[in-house]
Amino acid sequence: MDIARAMALGGQIVYADNCDFYSSDKLKLLCNVCREPVYLRKGDIRKPYFAHHHATSSRQLEECELRASIYSKNTQINSFIQDRGQRLEIFQQHFISMIYVGQEKIVNDVKFNNWIDSIKQNYNLAINNITNDCIEYFLKYHNKIKQRYVIPLKNVKDKQILFQQQIAFEAINYLCVKSSYKLLQYIITYSMYQLYKHGKNNLLEQDITKKI
Numbered sequence: 001m002d003i004a005r006a007m008a009l010g011g012q013i014v015y016a017d018n019c020d021f022y023s024s025d026k027l028k029l030l031c032n033v034c035r036e037p038v039y040l041r042k043g044d045i046r047k048p049y050f051a052h053h054h055a056t057s058s059r060q061l062e063e064c065e066l067r068a069s070i071y072s073k074n075t076q077i078n079s080f081i082q083d084r085g086q087r088l089e090i091f092q093q094h095f096i097s098m099i100y101v102g103q104e105k106i107v108n109d110v111k112f113n114n115w116i117d118s119i120k121q122n123y124n125l126a127i128n129n130i131t132n133d134c135i136e137y138f139l140k141y142h143n144k145i146k147q148r149y150v151i152p153l154k155n156v157k158d159k160q161i162l163f164q165q166q167i168a169f170e171a172i173n174y175l176c177v178k179s180s181y182k183l184l185q186y187i188i189t190y191s192m193y194q195l196y197k198h199g200k201n202n203l204l205e206q207d208i209t210k211k212i
């Protein structure tokens with residue numbers, strides 16, 4: 001395909017002819033159909049085009065017609081898969097490093113990263129269950145969550161804020177695609193960590209036990 005959706009530009013469409021190899025990570029390029037990450041490929045003969053990083057199943061392939069058309073033309077799929085896996089990882093690292101809470105990047109929070117490592121090592125059923133429930137909730141209600149944060153147009157004085165809002169919405173949509181599952185898990189675990197760290201877990205327990 002010769003177009004992609006630039007998450008970092010709030011979902012603006014970009015053309016392969018105008019992109020270079022750095023565009024994927026810099027502009028956070030996504031497929032305009034399935035919203036999975038894509039990257040630029042250039043052949044000797046073919047015009048530059050965007051290809052998907054990763055496909056986990058043939059069903060997922062069918063779900064994206066753009067991808068299907070690329071795959072049917074491509075005879076060397078297997079040799080690219082490993083390469084694509086690595087590219088996807090780099091893309092995801094770039095995405096995560098974009099996320100700040102206050103002045104601090106999540107990836108630079110050493111205490112949190114130690115905490116998440118210890119959770120992985122000592123499997124904790126309660127944390128695991130909460131994480132899974134939160135992921136399920138997020139995937140189901142992400143549109144409602146977005147609506148809660150929409151700033152009414154009449155209240156917007158600075159266009160930059162609208163642009164940032166659009167980028168945030170693109171990022172939320174991106175978190176809902178299949179290959180983002182681990183990213184979503186990481187971010188939700190971070191939210192839990194923050195609640196825990198600030199002793200707000202008591203508050204959380206109260207909300208859970210209250211009938212709404």
Ligand SMILES: [Zn+2]
Nearest residue numbers: 031033034064
């Ligand atoms: Zn796609």
